[in-house]
Amino acid sequence: MDIPPTVIAVRRLTKEFRHWGRRLLALDRVDLEVHRGEVFGLLGANGAGKTTLVKILLGLARPTAGDVLVRGSSPRRPGTRRRIGYLPEGHRFPGYLTGDASLRLFGRLAGVPEKALDARIPELLELVGLGERRRDRVGRYSKGMTQRLGLACALLDEPDLLFLDEPTDGVDPVGRRHIRDILLQTREHGTTIFINSHLLSEVERTCDRVAILHEGRLVRQGTVQDLTAPSRRFRLRLADGQSMLPERLAEDGWRVVTNNGHLEIEVADLEALNRLVDRLRADRRLIAEISPVRTALEDVFIEVVEGEEHSPGSLENGSRTGVHGPGGDR
Ligand SMILES: Nc1ncnc2c1ncn2[C@@H]1O[C@H](COP(=O)(O)OP(=O)(O)OP(=O)(O)O)[C@@H](O)[C@H]1O
Ligand SMILES: [Mg+2]
Structure with a gap:
């Protein structure tokens, strides 16, 4: 398939939730582009809007306003979701299934042919270091193992676009390095990777470009090199x-x-x-x-977050990306 160089294009994306008549602006006029073959990291504190953005990119949630194109078409069209891998945040597999059976179930749901699954499942379990535990029930897996199984699941359909929501959540340093190696290997095959994370050192090591989301607004965007000049x-x-x-x-x-x-x-x-x-x-x-x-990415992040909290009047700061003007309509 011919993938356009801009895999994800987001313009003035806004998402508003309503709770008991109260409005909550989860995303506020976000502008973002992800290019083919890059590893893109979306950083932000808890509640910044990262998961909401990924859900919109996957067509699982509707934007309130703005334009979203994934591979040149709307994410709400079922065809757009083909060959997209997704590791949801805090995902769970049924505990009574084995690692092997979990992948088969999800592979079937994704419409991957049985024959392809026969070859792909053992290969993926090997890749994520679960080859020996493939016949164990998932309920007996540790947190890190569950996370690695989730990654294998996201890779089942040989995606050319991969969304990972906190992929190293609960994973120890050795496991994190393992996941990082798998991601870099996946990128070598031309897959574009979009990672949500608040583990800054991870992102610093893995991502080509990053964006920092703060309370729904995109406050920085650029290469790790640029941001940590x-x-x-x-x-x-x-x-x-x-x-x-x-x-x-x-x-x-x-x-x-x-x-x-x-x-x-x-x-x-x-x-x-x-x-x-x-x-x-x-x-x-x-x-x-x-x-x-x-400057470590962590310092940039803290500076952005604290700067925002302490000086809400500084919104017109020229270093910001996007179209955000002073104030917000929250
Ligand atoms: N379905 C929903 N209904 C109402 N509010 C929601 C819904 N989903 C998210 N929100 C709110 O939107 C804001 C952004 O949430 P989101 O889950 O996108 O943050 P996040 O950056 O992924 O945070 P975390 O790092 O904790 O995963 C939060 O204030 C959250 O409460
Ligand atoms: Mg989240």
């Missing part, structure tokens, strides 16, 4: 046993930011950094490491 700060470490007096560097006009076992120095540009190296070498210091200090 290196500062002009460099961490400097000298070989063991050598010291560098921050006071002396400060006297010479260097901006020493911290001295916490190592030095962090802020420089105007690379020229200045190299002058610093010359200065240290002239003093016969042996440099063990110089590395740029990056």
